Amino acid sequence: MPRGPTWKVGRQEQAGGSLYYEAAGIRKGETNFLRGQCKNVLFSGGAPVASGPMKVEFYGHVRQYHNIKSEIDTNIQKVLESGQYVMGPMLKQLEGELAAYHGTKYAIGLGNGTDAIWLALMALGIGPGDEVITHPNTFFATAEAIWIAGATAVFVDCCPKTKCIDPSKIEAAITPKTKAIIPVHLYGQCADMVAIKKIADKHHLKIIEDNAQAIGAAGPNFKIGQLSDAATTSFIIQKNLGTFGDSGALVTNNADIDAQVRRLRNHGSTARNVHSYGFNSRLDDIHAGILSAKLKHIDKNNNARRKWAARYTKGLKACKTFDLPVALEGYHHVFHLYVIETKKPEWRDQLVDFLVKNGVDAKTHYSIAIHKQAGYPWGKKARIAGSVANAEANAATCISLPMFPELKAEEVDYVIAKVKEWDKQFASQAPAGKGPAQAGACCCCK
Secondary structure, rough: OOOOOOEOOOEEEEOEEEEEEEOOOOOOOOOOOOOOEEEEEEOOOOOEEEEOOOOOOOHHHHHHOOOOOHHHHHHHHHHHHHOOOOOOOOHHHHHHHHHHHHHEEEEEEEEOOOHHHHHHHHHHHOOOOOOOEEOOOOHHHHHHHHHHOOOOEEOOOEOOOOOOOOOOOOHHHHHOOEEEEEEOOOHHHOOOOHHHHHHHHHOOOOEEEOOOOOOOEEOOOOOOOOOOOOOEEEOOOOOOOOOOOOOOEEEEOOOOOOOHHHOOOOOOOOOOOOOOOEOOOOOOHHHHHHHHHHHOHHHHHHHHHHHHHHHHHHHHOOOOOOEEOOOOOEEEEOOOOEEEEEHHHHHHHHHHHHHOOOOEEEEEEOOOOOOHHOOOOOOEEEEOOOOOOOHHHHHHHHHOOOOOOOOOOOHHHHHHHHHHHHHHHHHHHHHOHHHHHHOOOHHOOO
């Protein structure tokens, strides 16, 4: 393979808009490993124009552990020494901290985020014969929980800008069987809870917020959990607040929901040897200890995600082949995911493959809408209300770029450089205006 001209490394000098490095051995397009960290060789205006191979992971779990290792280890040791590992004092401590963080009266630790949704439905008396409205471009568990509860999943379209449920599509889907709405705060941005609450109140419906991806997010005039009957979350490791395994929680201001879910999660029991029908869905104390340590850093970590999102957006704003994520004015988006959408569906897999081959662990969330999964609806009850074209376009074009608080600037810049490299190849073929996933009208974005 031919080798390019040698670039010097070491002391930086500004020349012609690029940084040159004085020391021998590094060539254009290669990398310099100093103290174990990969450094880009050539920059222009602060952004890399010639970058060597770099591995950019999608998640930073180990980095986060190392950053707060002493806090996590202290809590784990505290649990181990307590001798109480299930429904113990560390779980009680975490539940109090979660309630305080959300500004709710109650928080209940559970086995996972899926359980949290269907246990909330059961606590509200929603089951067979009832309908629950949500949207089909969310993670599968949202609909799965509706089916576990025995209800019918009704899918309406999403907002083309936020990818959250479009409130303007909800009322047309309501029937006498409709009992609840489950808005998903997808990718880290809140759904329009004010509009959803007005619809729910008008039609006497319950609201359960699926907040698996947006802990710490908020709307312009509301917090998560404030305008609903309950909000659920997942603590699987990938989440903004995640443990080293799986668990979940539910927060609520409703004393009846709190009492019902506490009973249901523990074999129908709230006192030793006294049981009724229930399940086993408990958040173990070791996970509670990990989450308690991490919760203290959630706002700082969310702000880091917002910083990297802003860097992505600034670096990619001139690209022609895809649309960037939309953060609504007045909303506090916490960027669980940074999702771009290609203007041609056939470009999605091409760009993902290009990034992966160049060391960037890009993924898709979620590339098959729920109603397009093989075998749907698997003998369960489901209904699609109206067009779901926005949700289908999102599924066909979405690409998630690496996003976690512990990213480094050179990693984000490397991702930007590689995306721009691909975009340059196809920019002349890009359609004008927004792509199919963002072209539609949406009342919640006006």
